[in-house]
Amino acid sequence: MRAAVMTAFRQPLEVKQVPDPTPGPRDAVIRVQAEGICRSDWHAWMGDWTWFGFSPQLPVVMGHEMGGVVEAVGSEVRRVKPGDRVTVPFHEGCGVCAYCLSGRPNLCDNVQVPGFSHDGGYAQFARIPNADFNCITLPEGVDALTAAAMGCRYMTAYHAVTMQGRVQPGQWVAVHGTGGVGLSAVQIAAAAGANVIAVDIDDAKLEKARQEGAVATVNARATKAPEAIREITKGGAHVSIDALGIGDTVISSVTCLRKGGRHVQVGLTTQKEQGMVALPVDVMVLMELEFVGSLGNPHPKYAELLALVERGRLNPKALVTREVALEEASNVLQAMTDFKTIGFNVITDF
Known part of the structure; x- marks a missing residue:
């Protein structure tokens, strides 16, 4: 598959062929149809966040704002199946710690984040760990571009405004x-x-x-x-x-x-x-x-957020100002350094 790989901090990403991901027993692989370029990606690209142990190990495929279709699932996956349209919270939970079980998987003790903990969505395919817990099925009225727009920034703001604020x-x-x-x-x-x-x-x-x-x-x-x-x-x-x-x-x-x-x-x-x-x-x-x-948006809160989007009460797609190709991701990250981007830049051409 084609992917944009970060091999060095603050340097252009390498767009190249890499092996397709394969699902473990509890994983899913999704075909990425839209992937947001987030300020958190910029922090990763800058080499930030070492002070709380969250700078990615290189090389890594960046990206944590995904909308796509399930391509394959592992042998133990029961809730999602190939062909399902899904998004993924950037804070992938383990599903078994006290925080996950109490409805706060954004605070998971064993959290993983695509593009930081493992390869993410700047690619044609992405592996999603613990898929039954972390894949959020999209309603009919929410497309992949909207899902990517919701992926980190929008859902984070939703939690900040409605729950924490x-x-x-x-x-x-x-x-x-x-x-x-x-x-x-x-x-x-x-x-x-x-x-x-x-x-x-x-x-x-x-x-x-x-x-x-x-x-x-x-x-x-x-x-x-x-x-x-x-x-x-x-x-x-x-x-x-x-x-x-x-x-x-x-x-x-x-x-x-x-x-x-x-x-x-x-x-x-x-x-x-x-x-x-x-x-x-x-x-x-x-x-x-x-x-x-305020961190992210707990998985259980996705249903109400998606319902508001589907009914037109909220419109994350209105914040998408530009759709870009995989090769343009480095340019967007550089523009973020200069605070020259407005709204969301989303990769839709892989």
């Missing part, structure tokens, strides 16, 4: 960073009836955020975002989401809240922060602010 109609919600996760959060929070303020330093991305439902935007290069948000909201946001993960956005998100507000941290940090960001702890105590982490 507990966003309610009429609340003010600030979203810091309007990359893939941020634009997804804007769309989802707006659909939930919130008043959304998008924050970025790129006017083109802020315009896209308005198209996805933001009622106001703040260019953080031109003004101090926390002050602007407090002015717009007459007191501060009820919920603020950091969808980027740099020190400035973490602090801006926390300090734009009103009393009793909730900060949701979705973005993981870069080489500069290595996971460590100073926080205004006294202010957080005096204002009774909440600081909540």
Whole structure:
């Protein structure tokens, strides 16, 4: 099969022929029809995340935002079969640890992530471990491109907005960073009836955020975002989401809240922060602010997300701004370095 292989950090991927994957007894192999190019892929490509033990071993086929069709299954697989249309949560669970059994496989003790733990979806075929647990069957109204658009950024934003952020109609919600996760959060929070303020330093991305439902935007290069948000909201946001993960956005998100507000941290940090960001702890105590982490979207929550997409209440495909060929993946990753991408770039030509 053809695959885009990362053989060195920060270097162009090698598009070449590699052996087709074969399923183990509990695995499935899917024919990849669409594969998103995610900011997490960029972090992998940069060699980030060594500080929490999550930089991939090279060489590796990248990619963890897949939509496709089951091609083959192992001898012990019972729930999925060849021909089924599926997507796969990026946090592949073991299905037997306490977190998986309690409905929180995004926190699985034995989690695997395609493109990090094993070869992923920048290829014509991908092996999915523990397929009965990790393959999510797609409803008729959700195609492979939509599934890839949901694969990491959108489903992550859904969990951040609905579960960890507990966003309610009429609340003010600030979203810091309007990359893939941020634009997804804007769309989802707006659909939930919130008043959304998008924050970025790129006017083109802020315009896209308005198209996805933001009622106001703040260019953080031109003004101090926390002050602007407090002015717009007459007191501060009820919920603020950091969808980027740099020190400035973490602090801006926390300090734009009103009393009793909730900060949701979705973005993981870069080489500069290595996971460590100073926080205004006294202010957080005096204002009774909440600081909540948010990772992925638990498998059991996919049914409600897919139903909302199928009914047209949510539209992840609207965030797909460009379909690309496998050979273009390196160029997209480089553009991400310069923060020049808007929305989702999805590989559909393998």
